[in-house]
Amino acid sequence: MTQGDTLTPLLRVQNLGCAYGTRSVVRDISFDLWPGEVLAVVGESGSGKSTLLNAVAARHVPSTGQVTFALKGGDHQSIYAMTEAQRRTLARTDWGFVHQNAADGLRMNVSAGANVAERLMALGQRHYGNLRAQATDWLERVEISPSRIDDRPDTFSGGMRQRLQIARNLITQPRLVFMDEPTSGLDVSVQARLLDMLRMLTRQMGLAAIIVTHDLAVARLLAQRMLVMQGGEAVESGLTDQVLDDPQHPYTQLLVSSVLQP
């Protein structure tokens, strides 16, 4: 397919396995993620989705397998073979990580503006006026009133905190964002707003993302591709609409038929 710089995958996961002690939690997962592509990882609690996400995001080292990422120059490099310093730089520039609980991804005791601008400061930007202008711009993009820029996130509602966390991650224009249940725990109208925003931002910025969710509707809305996990294994994968409309594996059929249709 001829599409500019999309000739190699952005991220390549090969035979990934994770074990806690002798208990294996994730077994033999392989997939490629291409620039601009959103992949949903679905499955019930305990299926290994979050463990997989954390391993792929280099937040912990898997017991087997390999993950390589296409650096800006185009070279694929193993994320586990990088130095700690390289990984940190990657994590705060080209990658983002959105936690299920916003408090895990925010600094609750500094202002919203400082939260959003932190990654820019880590990259060496020091001009206060510029930092504030960019923070203001991003607050607006995630529909938080710039008048709240000096307020601390512990004065924000759950939905606002989640949007703040997203702004904080996207300000450096990352190419890949990991999201762990980004919308769970929010009430439906707040969830709809967040989903709409995520959908728009991933499209406008050509962002690739891996989204762990147990909500099939969220997966359908955001992701082109889907990976279904059960007991640490990928039991089915494919186009999102294909997996949801024509599920092949018994577990996927159970999952799809268990959803309430409002």
Place this chain on the structure above:
Amino acid sequence: MTTPAPSTPLLHLQSVSKEFVLHLQSSTTLPVLKEFSLQLSAGECVRLSGPSGMGKSTVLKLVFGNYRASGGHIFVRSTDGEMVDITQADARTVLHLRSHAMAYVSQFLRVIPRVAAIDIVAEPLLEGADSPFSPSQARELAAHWLERLRIAPSLWQLPPATFSGGEQQRINIARSFIKPRPLLLLDEPTASLDPENTQTVIELIAEARAQGVGILGIFHDNAVAQSVASRTVAMQPISPTP
């Protein structure tokens, strides 16, 4: 869209079968399509006919890659002229074909919370980083299509979740026609439309055909079918396997 010359083959189904295995019901196998073959060329409009349950919609979904075939091959002509087998293609290839080579109008609009009707219609034009349209250009074109399909301007900025069935169907049609693609799959596009709008859809189909678009469609209304279809393929019931 680069218009394919008339009679260029666009779609070829070779002995396509589809059965659903219902694992939750003691792995019952439900055959819906058996060794179905069909060829379709540029400028043709082929009607799939037959009573409900013959697998007409299934054929469209198989071609679009929404269902996975149990047997056979489905070749769709890509924009660079290659016949790509949907049943073997990877996810990226299918997505690329959907965005450039084929469009599918389902009977129901999948609404997206909070997104205005005009943006839902404009969306296909803005897909991909290489889209030649700016958001305002895309909205302008979307407005043109909404007007043509008689959606009241007062509705354009509203999310279509609360629209009537006919309005939702017209949004769906506008959304597919806004970005011409060589192959068009239509699943009862006029099912909930009034005569005036049905007439508009008939005109749209005729225009698309004149531009070389190949159409595979399901039309329950015989009058509609007679005015749009160049050929009819009758779907046969599957004889129960011994």
